Amino acid sequence: MHSSWWLNALIVWPFVAAGLIAVLRVSSVKFMAVAFAAIEAALAVVVWSGYRGNLALSGAGGADYVSHSWWARSLGLAHSVGVDGISLLMVLLTAIVALLALAGTTAAHHERSYSAWLLMLVGASMGAFVTRDLMEFFLFFELTLIPSYFLIARWGGKDATRAALKFFIYTLFGSGFLLVGAIYLAVRHYDQTGTLSFDYAALHGTVVTTAASVWVMVGFLIAFGVKSPLWPLHTWSPLAYAEAPTAGSMMLSAILAKLGTYGLLRFGVLMLPGAVAHVAPYVLTLAVIGILYGSALAAVSKDLKRLVAYSSLAQVGFIMLGLFSQSATAISGSVLLMFNHGVITAAFFLLIGGLEKRRGTSVIGDLRGLQGPAPVLAGIFTVVMLASIGVPGLSGFVSEYLVLAGTFATHPWWSVVATTGVIFAALYLLWAYQRVFHGVAEGENAQVVDVSTAEKLALAPLIALIVVLGVYPQVALSRASHSVNSQAPAMWVTDSTGQVK
Amino acid sequence: MIHAPSIHYVTILPELIFLGASFALLLAAGLNRKVLSATTGAVLTTMAGIATIVVNIIQWRDVSTHGATVTIAKAVIQDGFSVVATGVIAVGSIMSAWVMRDYLARDRHRATEFFVLALSAAAGAILMVQANDLIVVFLGLEILSLGLYVLVGFDRRRSGSNEAALKYFLLGGFASALFIYGAALLYGATGTTSLTGISYFLSANAVLRPGLLAAGAILLLVALAFKVAAAPFHMWSPDTYEGAPTPVTGFMAAIVKVGAVAVLLRLFLMSLPTQTDLWHPVLYVIVIATLVVGSLVGLVQRNIKRLLAYSSINHAGFILLGLFAGGARGVQGSLYYLMTYVPVVIATFAIVTVVGGRGDATHDLNAYRGLARRQPVLGGTLALLLLVQAGAPFTTGFFAKLSVITAAVADGGVVISVIAMAAAAAAGYYYLRTVLSLFAADDPFGEPVAVPVGSASVIALGASSAVIFGVWTGPLVALAHHATLLLP
Numbered sequence: 001m002h003s004s005w006w007l008n009a010l011i012v013w014p015f016v017a018a019g020l021i022a023v024l025r026v027s028s029v030k031f032m033a034v035a036f037a038a039i040e041a042a043l044a045v046v047v048w049s050g051y052r053g054n055l056a057l058s059g060a061g062g063a064d065y066v067s068h069s070w071w072a073r074s075l076g077l078a079h080s081v082g083v084d085g086i087s088l089l090m091v092l093l094t095a096i097v098a099l100l101a102l103a104g105t106t107a108a109h110h111e112r113s114y115s116a117w118l119l120m121l122v123g124a125s126m127g128a129f130v131t132r133d134l135m136e137f138f139l140f141f142e143l144t145l146i147p148s149y150f151l152i153a154r155w156g157g158k159d160a161t162r163a164a165l166k167f168f169i170y171t172l173f174g175s176g177f178l179l180v181g182a183i184y185l186a187v188r189h190y191d192q193t194g195t196l197s198f199d200y201a202a203l204h205g206t207v208v209t210t211a212a213s214v215w216v217m218v219g220f221l222i223a224f225g226v227k228s229p230l231w232p233l234h235t236w237s238p239l240a241y242a243e244a245p246t247a248g249s250m251m252l253s254a255i256l257a258k259l260g261t262y263g264l265l266r267f268g269v270l271m272l273p274g275a276v277a278h279v280a281p282y283v284l285t286l287a288v289i290g291i292l293y294g295s296a297l298a299a300v301s302k303d304l305k306r307l308v309a310y311s312s313l314a315q316v317g318f319i320m321l322g323l324f325s326q327s328a329t330a331i332s333g334s335v336l337l338m339f340n341h342g343v344i345t346a347a348f349f350l351l352i353g354g355l356e357k358r359r360g361t362s363v364i365g366d367l368r369g370l371q372g373p374a375p376v377l378a379g380i381f382t383v384v385m386l387a388s389i390g391v392p393g394l395s396g397f398v399s400e401y402l403v404l405a406g407t408f409a410t411h412p413w414w415s416v417v418a419t420t421g422v423i424f425a426a427l428y429l430l431w432a433y434q435r436v437f438h439g440v441a442e443g444e445n446a447q448v449v450d451v452s453t454a455e456k457l458a459l460a461p462l463i464a465l466i467v468v469l470g471v472y473p474q475v476a477l478s479r480a481s482h483s484v485n486s487q488a489p490a491m492w493v494t495d496s497t498g499q500v501k
Numbered sequence: 502m503i504h505a506p507s508i509h510y511v512t513i514l515p516e517l518i519f520l521g522a523s524f525a526l527l528l529a530a531g532l533n534r535k536v537l538s539a540t541t542g543a544v545l546t547t548m549a550g551i552a553t554i555v556v557n558i559i560q561w562r563d564v565s566t567h568g569a570t571v572t573i574a575k576a577v578i579q580d581g582f583s584v585v586a587t588g589v590i591a592v593g594s595i596m597s598a599w600v601m602r603d604y605l606a607r608d609r610h611r612a613t614e615f616f617v618l619a620l621s622a623a624a625g626a627i628l629m630v631q632a633n634d635l636i637v638v639f640l641g642l643e644i645l646s647l648g649l650y651v652l653v654g655f656d657r658r659r660s661g662s663n664e665a666a667l668k669y670f671l672l673g674g675f676a677s678a679l680f681i682y683g684a685a686l687l688y689g690a691t692g693t694t695s696l697t698g699i700s701y702f703l704s705a706n707a708v709l710r711p712g713l714l715a716a717g718a719i720l721l722l723v724a725l726a727f728k729v730a731a732a733p734f735h736m737w738s739p740d741t742y743e744g745a746p747t748p749v750t751g752f753m754a755a756i757v758k759v760g761a762v763a764v765l766l767r768l769f770l771m772s773l774p775t776q777t778d779l780w781h782p783v784l785y786v787i788v789i790a791t792l793v794v795g796s797l798v799g800l801v802q803r804n805i806k807r808l809l810a811y812s813s814i815n816h817a818g819f820i821l822l823g824l825f826a827g828g829a830r831g832v833q834g835s836l837y838y839l840m841t842y843v844p845v846v847i848a849t850f851a852i853v854t855v856v857g858g859r860g861d862a863t864h865d866l867n868a869y870r871g872l873a874r875r876q877p878v879l880g881g882t883l884a885l886l887l888l889v890q891a892g893a894p895f896t897t898g899f900f901a902k903l904s905v906i907t908a909a910v911a912d913g914g915v916v917i918s919v920i921a922m923a924a925a926a927a928a929g930y931y932y933l934r935t936v937l938s939l940f941a942a943d944d945p946f947g948e949p950v951a952v953p954v955g956s957a958s959v960i961a962l963g964a965s966s967a968v969i970f971g972v973w974t975g976p977l978v979a980l981a982h983h984a985t986l987l988l989p
Contacts, residue, residue, distance in 0.1 A: 072978035074833070075904055135903075139894040146893060153937055161937060165930070172929045176922025179903070183910040183918070190911070219919075 004067035006047050007081040007130045010091065013040055014098075014123030018116040030106065033115035037099040040122060044095035051088055051479065063087075063132065063483075068199065076186055076196030080133035084487075085479030086335050090129040090262055093342045096461060097254045098122040101247040104350045104458030107155055108245070114155055118247060121147040125255050134182045134267055135198035138175070141227075141263065144256055145171055148248065155245040163236075163243035170226050170236040178223030181216040182267075188212075204271050210278070217275035220268040221283065227260030228316045230283075231290035238297075241309035246353025249305065253312050253349065254342035261319045261338055265331070269323050273489045276326060283324040284407075284414040290317030292417075295424035299431065304355070304362040307432055308348045311388065314421055315341045321418050322403035327410045328493040332481035333402025339476060340387070340395040340469060347384045347462040351377065354455055358448050364432060369441030374450040378437045380459055385433055387466045389426045395469035398477070409494065509572035511560060512579040512631070515553045515587045519594075519624035522549035523617050530613035539605040542616030543955070546598035549620060553591040553627075560584045569987045571633060575695050578633040581984035585836060586630040586763050590756055593843045594623040596962060597752040599955035600851040604748045606953070607859055608656075615655060619752065622648030626760035635684040635694040635721075638764050642680065642728070645760055646673050649753055653745040656861065665744025672737040676727035683720030690714035697987075699772040718773055718780050722787070725768075728761035729817045730810075731787050732794035739802075742810035743864070747857050750806060751850025754813045755843040758820065762839060765824050766832055766986060777827070784825050788917065791818035792924035799931045805853055806864050808931060809846075812890055815928045816842055819905050822921055826908035829985060834905035837981035841897035841970065848963020849886045851956045852879065858950060866938065873939040875949050882964050884936045889967040891932040892925055896971035900978065 017036035026032055052064050066082035083091060098118070107114035124147065127140035145168055153164035182198060189206040190196045197203075208216070225233040241249050269276055294314030301307040319341070322334030354377070355370075356362045371378040387394035390401075400422060408415040441448070451459070469476060485493050510517075522545050530537050561584050563570070569580035601619065605612045625644030632638040650673065654666025688694050690713040691702040708714050723734060730738035742750045769780060795815025802808040816838070823835030856872070856879075857863050873880025889898035902925060909918045952960075970977045 070975075072900070072974040074982035075900065075907065075974070075978050077900075077974060077978075139899070142894040142899070146888065149933070150940075154940065165933060165937070168933055169926060169930050173923060173926040176919060176926055179906065179922055180910060180915060180918045183903075183907050184915060187907070187911045196907075215915075 002067060003050070003065045004081050006043065006050070007065050007083065010040065010043050010047065010095075010130060011081075011123055011127045013043065014119040014126065018119040018123070021112060021116045021119065029111045029115055030102070033119065034099070034103045036119060037095075037102045037122070040126075041095040041099045044091050047083065048088060048092055051083065051085075065130075066132070068132070074196070076190070076198055077135060078133050078197065078199060079131075079136060080199050081130050082132045083130055085481070085483035086262065086265065087129050088479055089335060089339045089476055090258060091126065093258065093339050094122060094125050094129060094255050096465070097250055097342060097346045100346060100350065100458045100462065101250045104455065105245065105247040105250075105353055110154070114151070117147040117150050118251070121151065121251055125251075125259060128259050129262065132200045133198050134185070134200065134203060137263065137267065138179060138182060141178075141259055142172075142175060144259065148252065148256060151248040151251070152240060152244045156243040156248065158243075159239065160243040163239045166236045167240040170233070174223040174226035174233070176223075177219035178263075181219035181223075184212070184216055200266065200271065203267075208272075210274060213272045213275040214278045217268055217272050217279055220264060220272075221279070224260040224264040224268065228257055228264070228320070229260070229313065230316065230320055231286055231293055231313065234290070234313050237313065238306050238309040241312070242303060242305040246349055246356070249308075249349045249353075250346045253309070254346040257312065257316060258338045258342055261316065261323065261334070264320075265323050265335070269331070270487045273492075276324060280324045280326060280411070284321060284411055287317045287320035287324070288414055288417050288421075290314065290320065291421035292424070295421055295428060299424070299428035301428075302364055304352045304364060304367075304432065304436070305349070307364070307428065308345060308352065311425065311428070312341070312345055314425065315345075315388075317421065318400055318403050318418065321407055321414065325403070325407040325410050326492050327406035328481070328485050328488045329409070330403050330406025331488060331492070332477060332484045333399050333406055335480040335484065336469075336473065336477055337396075337399035337403060340399045340466075343462050343465045343469075344384055344388045344396060347380075347459060347466070348388070350455075350459060350462070351381050351384065354451065355448075359444060364435050367436045368445050369437070369439040370445060370448055371437040372441045373446055373448045376456075377448075377451045380451065380463065381433065381437065383463055383466060385429045387470065389429055390422050393467075393470050395466045395473070397470060398473040506574035507572065509570055509579070511556065511563065512570055512572050512577055514556045515591070515627045516624050516631070518549050518552050518556070519620050519627060522546065523620035523624065526613060526620065527617045530617070536611055537613045539602040539612035539615075542612055543598040543602035546616055546620060547595050550591040550595035550598075554588055557584050557588040557591070560587075565983075571697065575697060576634040576637045577631050578697075578987060579631065580987045582763070582766070582832065582836060582986040583631045585840065585980060585984035586759055587627050589840050589843050590623055590626050590630065590759050593752070593755040593759070593847055594619065596844060596847045596851075596959045597748060597755070599959050600748040600751065600847065600854055603953040603956045604746060604854050604861070608861060610655070615652065618648040618652050622652070622752075623756060626756045629760035630763040632764065633696045633767070635687065635696070638768075639677070639681060639684065641760065642764075643677065645757065646677065649673075649749070649757070652749045652752070653741060655749065656746050659744075659861070661744035662746065663744075665741045668737050669741040669745075672727065676724045676734075679720050679727070680724035683717045683724060686713050686717030686720065688717075690717055696767055696772045700774070703773070703775045714776065715779050718769075718776060719783055721768060722765075722780060722783060725761050725765050726787055729758055729765075729821070730814050731817050731821060732790040732814065733787075735791070735794060735814050738814060739807045739810040742813070743804060743806045747806065747850055747854040747861055747864075750809075751847045751854070754809070754846045754850065758813075758817065759839050759843065762820055762824070762835055765821070766835060769824060770827050770832065771987060774827070781825070784821065785917065788818055788821045788825050789920055791815070791821060792921050796924040796927035799928060802931070803866055804864050805856075805866055805869060805935075808866070808935065809849065809853070812928065812932070813846065815924060816846075816890070818924065819902060819921060822909050822914075822917065823905040825917065826905065826912040826914060828908070828912065830908040830911055831905075832986045833981045833984075834908040836984055837904045837978060838901040840977060840981060841901045841967065844963040844966045845886055845889050845898065848960045849883070849890070851959045851963070852883045852886070855879070855952050855956050855960075856950055866935065869935065870938045870941045874942065876952075879950070879952055879960075880939045882960055884939050885964050886967070887932045887936050889964075889971075891929045896967045897974075897977070898967060898971070900971065900974055904978070904981070
């Protein structure tokens with residue numbers, strides 16, 4: 001059996017599982033869904049442990065499990081899979097968050113279709129992360145919209161329909177630019193070689209004029225910037241994050257947002273490095289604005305979910321900063337930050353979802369003194385919060401440090417301004433913590449029960465990842481940075497002394 | 502002594518089959534004392550359709566071994582494109598026939614004329630697809646239109662149907678006049694009405710009367726734009742779509758597009774490629790207007806048939822984008838679009854027919870609220886069909902858009918492609934809003950509707966074609982790729 005079948009299994013299994021859940025009439029839907037997601041996670045672990053990308057296998061970026069087969073040749077469609085260190089992290093993140101989203105939350109109604117949609121969303125995200133073909137990526141990227149739309153609209157809060165529609169239309173509108181840009185590159189490739197192909201390796205070597213590559217990059221920035229979200233294309237996100245059900249917010253912020261940044265890295269930054277130099281000052285500025293704007297709005301948010309949504313905007317600002325810094329160190333940091341932010345924000349939404357279930361609200365003003373009745377909950381929240389702030393020893397620190405340090409070497413002023421974002425993060429998170437957990441609990445707040453065993457089980461892996469990657473980031477970083485260094489232009493890569501290799 | 506032109510009968514067999522079936526049904530109805538049932542008509546249409554598809558297979562082998570054939574004094578052509586487009590019309594006719602049957606049975610209409618007219622209209626469309634002469638194109642156009650004028654007004658007890666027929670007839674007649682005027686001017690400029698003849702003339706001679714040629718080409722473009730309901734010549738279509746009996750709306754949306762687009766492709770890419778500078782700017786405006794009108798005006802519709810009319814205008818914009826791009830890739834794009842659009846649109850209108858209920862009257866969008874909860878399979882399938890039309894990935898709807906956009910980008914039309922995708926996103930909004938209302942919890946019209954077996958099969962066929970060929974894309978893409986138009 002060819003090794004790429006592991007990746008095909010990763011894509012196909014969630015869809016099969018969704019179909020089984022829709023068809024089979026068993027009594028415990030949740031148990032079955034969790035079991036299916038666990039199988040997916042097991043597959044991801046197999047792929048992770050069998051990964052040999054660091055052995056410098058193939059030309060364009062040392063990907064492993066590679067296979068390519070034509071699908072409809074005259075349209076240039078192909079099924080092409082493979083993972084490098086970057087996709088590997090995303091695959092693992094997707095599988096873990098999906099498992100915990102299913103295990104840690106319960107649908108308010110229609111549990112069967114809820115689990116099925118969630119699993120479909122996992123399958124579509126997996127497909128986007130493991131494909132090596134831009135058009136196939138686009139297909140999966142678009143496919144994620146349908147399940148997430150239904151998840152938000154049907155299981156979300158009061159304003160969910162509007163939130164879902166806004167999310168869908170924004171992304172759909174942005175993705176038009178991605179499609180046209182992708183086709184433009186493929187057509188240029190066809191003109192040069194006579195083969196219509198959207199394959200990453202093929203498009204990577206396509207020669208386009210600087211002006212054209214900048215336009216394509218701008219198109220990609222719009223498409224992926226909406227998804228990530230990059231300021232000022234973020235306006236759908238606070239509403240969608242706040243209205244979505246807990247599992248939906250987890251998937252949106254931890255995984256779907258990463259589809260945006262991942263796509264921008266793979267098909268923008270690494271594929272069109274020439275254009276990066278031209279757009280970098282603008283994108284870096286937008287990223288920094290995003291960091292400051294997100295922090296400011298997080299500070300004044302009245303609702304915990306919105307707070308995390310705005311804090312995500314700031315974190316994505318850091319990711320964007322690293323991606324466009326033209327420094328391989330910062331790019332690797334961004335990849336690690338994608339993973340860490342996914343874990344941290346998933347933990348946040350799990351915790352807030354738990355609070356919401358207990359108290360029926362996530363409005364900060366209604367919560368007070370929860371530390372008293374729920375000390376363990378408060379403790380876990382503290383760890384996640386500290387990781388998000390970037391306290392050394394927890395995962396957030398390493399990635400933010402790499403991003404800021406790498407960017408400082410190439411674009412010092414942007415890095416300096418962005419660093420204030422770390423301080424703001426401490427400010428708004430600690431202030432929110434103070435308001436929610438400190439003080440004396442009265443009334444309903446005093447009745448809050450502490451985390452249950454099931455919740456502990458769902459949160460434990462996330463906390464473990466936060467701690468392990470804070471102490472020993474090399475386990476993830478080495479894979480990511482190897483792939484980044486081998487795919488980025490040589491002049492972006494520096495050794496430990498800051499010299500271009 | 503007059504020599505009768507030689508006739509390659511296999512080429513014109515599809516027209517003969519459909520016209521023959523039409524006449525046979527007419528004759529049988531006249532000779533029979535009892536009124537023939539709707540099932541008879543549907544069965545006959547199905548037989549004609551299947552026979553045509555068999556002939557198509559024979560034609561396809563003929564084309565792939567011997568190349569294109571031109572026959573009857575170069576008036577009719579058989580090439581890969583005509584064979585596949587004919588097949589699409591045949592499939593569309595078969596599917597429509599069963600929706601028509603269920604509609605006629607439900608509303609207790611006299612059935613026979615309905616199928617006589619539908620069969621002859623399909624024959625007209627096939628003639629348009631195969632025509633290599635402006636006179637033959639006109640013949641096909643009129644055979645197609647005459648049948649449809651009557652079909653649109655068939656429900657004569659309902660004033661909406663009458664109104665629709667009148668509008669369609671007046672504006673259709675106007676378009677026909679424009680067409681024949683344009684054809685005459687083109688004849689004046691080139692001395693021939695043969696499509697290949699015009700092409701040869703223009704490639705070998707300097708045009709002495711460019712004004713005549715320009716006026717003729719633009720008039721023809723406008724006349725055909727009327728037929729495909731391209732903006733700004735789309736005004737008739739929402740009213741006609743709304744008023745016509747619903748199965749006829751579906752039939753029209755599918756069949757007329759195939760016929761008219763085939764003529765547009767042949768005329769502009771085969772006969773007038775040397776004059777691209779002349780018609781390209783006009784087409785540019787038409788395509789953009791069509792895309793924008795189809796997406797934006799659709800946003801404010803409250804009636805499903807009007808909504809789908811604008812959706813159909815939006816699709817027309819995409820199909821014309823293939824014409825705009827031109828070349829083999831453009832033809833492939835438009836043809837693939839038609840191949841995949843026809844079953845989907847007929848299936849969609851089949852659901853609208855079913856939900857419309859007796860009297861074909863319940864078409865308010867409110868009637869669709871909660872449909873997927875009352876009837877999960879019917880509502881779910883409609884949701885799927887709408888998503889396909891919105892261009893959902895892993896369905897033919899996406900690959901159809903991809904193939905025309907690829908052609909447009911390859912032709913240098915990046916801006917128009919971006920506009921098209923933006924229009925698709927705007928149209929996505931009304932598709933999606935409708936999809937969501939299907940799943941809404943409240944249901945003001947709580948009665949489940951009956952789905953007859955014939956309609957159910959058509960709906961299943963349309964939906965499954967979109968999904969199966971959306972995942973297994975190879976065959977249809979390859980078919981569209983190899984179904985080449987005889988390009989100069």
